[in-house]
Amino acid sequence: MTDGSxxxxxxxxxxxxxLFALFLWxxxxxxxxxxxxxxxxxxxFPMNGLSLHWFRVLWSGQGSVDISGAFFRSFRLxxxxxxxxxxxxxxxxxxxxxxxxxxxxxxxxxxASLIVPSIVxxxxxxxxxxxxxxxIKTWPFDWVQRSFVxxxxxxxxxxxxxxxxxxxxxxxxxxxxxxRFNPAYEEAARDLGASRWQTFRFVTxxxxxxxxxxxxxxxFTLSWDELxxxxxxxxxxxxxxxxxxxxxxxxxxxxxxxxxxxxxGASLALVAILLGIAWVLRRRQGRx
Amino acid sequence: xxxxxxxxxxAVNTGAGRAARPARxxxxxxxxxxxxxALALPMWLVFALFFLLPLAVTVIVSFWExxxxxxxxxxxxxxxxxxxxxxxxxxxxxxxxxxTYLSTLKFCFLVWLTTLILGxxxxxFLAFHVRTLPMQVTLFLICTIPFWTSIVIRMIAWIPLLGxxxxxxxxxxxxxxxxxxxxxxxxxxxxxxxxxxxxxxLFMVVPIYNSMMRIDPALIEAAVDSGASGLQTLxxxxxxxxxxxxxxxxxxxxxxxxxxxLTIGIMGGQQIASVGKRIQTEIQYLQFPIAxxxxxxLLVAVMLAISALLRMVDIRKEL
Numbered sequence: 078m079t080d081g082s083x084x085x086x087x088x089x090x091x092x093x094x095x096l097f098a099l100f101l102w103x104x105x106x107x108x109x110x111x112x113x114x115x116x117x118x119x120x121x122f123p124m125n126g127l128s129l130h131w132f133r134v135l136w137s138g139q140g141s142v143d144i145s146g147a148f149f150r151s152f153r154l155x156x157x158x159x160x161x162x163x164x165x166x167x168x169x170x171x172x173x174x175x176x177x178x179x180x181x182x183x184x185x186x187x188x189a190s191l192i193v194p195s196i197v198x199x200x201x202x203x204x205x206x207x208x209x210x211x212x213i214k215t216w217p218f219d220w221v222q223r224s225f226v227x228x229x230x231x232x233x234x235x236x237x238x239x240x241x242x243x244x245x246x247x248x249x250x251x252x253x254x255x256x257r258f259n260p261a262y263e264e265a266a267r268d269l270g271a272s273r274w275q276t277f278r279f280v281t282x283x284x285x286x287x288x289x290x291x292x293x294x295x296x297f298t299l300s301w302d303e304l305x306x307x308x309x310x311x312x313x314x315x316x317x318x319x320x321x322x323x324x325x326x327x328x329x330x331x332x333x334x335x336x337x338x339x340x341x342g343a344s345l346a347l348v349a350i351l352l353g354i355a356w357v358l359r360r361r362q363g364r365x
Numbered sequence: 366x367x368x369x370x371x372x373x374x375x376a377v378n379t380g381a382g383r384a385a386r387p388a389r390x391x392x393x394x395x396x397x398x399x400x401x402x403a404l405a406l407p408m409w410l411v412f413a414l415f416f417l418l419p420l421a422v423t424v425i426v427s428f429w430e431x432x433x434x435x436x437x438x439x440x441x442x443x444x445x446x447x448x449x450x451x452x453x454x455x456x457x458x459x460x461x462x463x464x465t466y467l468s469t470l471k472f473c474f475l476v477w478l479t480t481l482i483l484g485x486x487x488x489x490f491l492a493f494h495v496r497t498l499p500m501q502v503t504l505f506l507i508c509t510i511p512f513w514t515s516i517v518i519r520m521i522a523w524i525p526l527l528g529x530x531x532x533x534x535x536x537x538x539x540x541x542x543x544x545x546x547x548x549x550x551x552x553x554x555x556x557x558x559x560x561x562x563x564x565x566x567l568f569m570v571v572p573i574y575n576s577m578m579r580i581d582p583a584l585i586e587a588a589v590d591s592g593a594s595g596l597q598t599l600x601x602x603x604x605x606x607x608x609x610x611x612x613x614x615x616x617x618x619x620x621x622x623x624x625x626x627l628t629i630g631i632m633g634g635q636q637i638a639s640v641g642k643r644i645q646t647e648i649q650y651l652q653f654p655i656a657x658x659x660x661x662x663l664l665v666a667v668m669l670a671i672s673a674l675l676r677m678v679d680i681r682k683e684l
């Protein structure tokens with residue numbers, strides 16, 4: 078650890094890493110900086126004044142952007158996706174600790190769901206719901222004829238599409254967790270008479286909890302930023318990334334940079350909070 | 366042993382009804398095929414409803430007829446025939462479909478190359494040159510945090526840098542490298558490749574880093590002791606052992622770029638063709654059966670690429 082002599086390749090690679098970090102972070106710094114311009118600011122450097130003007134425009138909803146609907150819709154969706162991803166992944170992770178018929182098939186399906194192009198999944202779900210809509214409209218009920226429009230929506234097809242994207246990540250993380258899991262603790266609990274549920278609730282769950290935060294982070298951020306799979310399945314209401322993508326072609330003021338700064342801040346804040354919880358959980362484990 | 370456990374179980378477990386239940390001989394709380402099946406059921410349901418069924422529907426609809434307003438059940442091959450209309454007759458000139466696929470493959474290859482070079486070098490640095498774990502975690506977080514932000518934002522973030530009056534052009538003109546601003550920096554093949562590399566480089570770094578961390582340092586020492594040069598160690602020891610990570614990362618990047626329509630759309634100024642963008646356009650014009658046929662073709666192309674890559678590695682071992 079302490080021998081000071083580094084090979085020359087270290088310095089070359091360290092420089093390379095610095096450039097890579099600059100490549101990753103530079104553009105983000107640029108738009109965050111530009112979002113704090115004065116009222117006369119444009120889309121490029123140099124910065125024209127320094128103010129919170131564009132955040133005020135964004136906040137008041139008077140500019141070209143009305144984003145609050147999409148913002149909170151995306152937030153609610155991401156929260157639901159996060160919870161479902163954690164619950165379903167943990168259940169499946171527990172299942173995969175044993176042999177069960179179709180286990181390999183489920184794994185392959187999960188991996189396939191990860192690598193099949195999102196546009197194909199999105200089109201498929203869109204078509205599926207269109208066909209179901211058509212079928213429902215043939216029902217001979219009055220209320221169907223009068224008021225049924227579509228099943229496509231944020232929390233039906235949209236939720237499903239996001240889960241096909243987050244669950245494979247959740248499952249793979251659970252594999253990694255249970256591969257390193259020592260079953261002796263559970264055996265001890267069982268030997269002391271704990272029921273299945275008690276064993277899970279008071280032994281297994283506390284041990285895997287910090288990793289579940291990781292699954293939650295993945296679930297939330299993947300849904301919050303998801304765009305490709307959302308494109309055909311959200312029905313009449315857009316999510317935040319869809320709204321943002323549409324704005325790239327219409328908005329020509331730094332308002333879009335202000336929006337980018339707010340969105341980035343929101344997702345980073347949530348990740349920081351979740352990781353903070355994970356850190357606290359691990360510390361408590363270390364003490365206990 | 367079992368009997369002793371049973372006694373303990375009954376003595377400790379005072380809950381009504383529970384004590385009466387025969388103690389289980391299995392050790393694990395969720396033992397049993399039935400239990401495992403039930404636990405896997407929610408995941409099966411999601412994938413069945415929102416992945417397998419939609420894929421089946423896509424394949425079925427690709428054989429349907431369509432009018433301006435509706436799609437009609439049928440079994441016709443016209444959608445596929447339309448896709449490749451004139452492709453044979455026009456040779457050696459390429460028809461639109463083949464051009465689109467070639468253009469998509471070109472982006473796949475170039476982005477794969479750039480992300481592989483970047484990903485391998487960064488992973489190599491993190492795994493073999495950074496000596497303490499806290500430092501590794503810190504540098505790793507520096508690489509990861511930008512990936513928690515929206516992909517649209519990471520795309521538009523290039524505009525102030527690459528635009529006609531952007532930072533790069535200002536700098537180049539200021540240094541006297543060029544007189545007029547370079548036009549090919551934004552809304553071009555270059556900006557598409559740059560943005561895709563920016564978006565997905567981490568998908569290479571993580572699996573390759575993961576593979577490299579499993580390499581036994583003794584193997585590298587042995588290579589050095591046997592007189593291998595740095596380069597020989599790299600090509601004969603590290604690259605072969607990091608191959609699973611390289612392949613997993615490659616699968617990610619190649620499949621993402623193959624189906625991409627957003628990055629090529631936004632960073633290409635909506636002017637560059639790709640298979641995904643074509644599907645999106647067909648959907649916008651409500652030509653669902655043609656879009657479905659195109660999607661099936663894309664799926665076949667992706668599956669071919671993956672099966673070739675996957676044959677070289679057992680993913681489950683890598684976790």
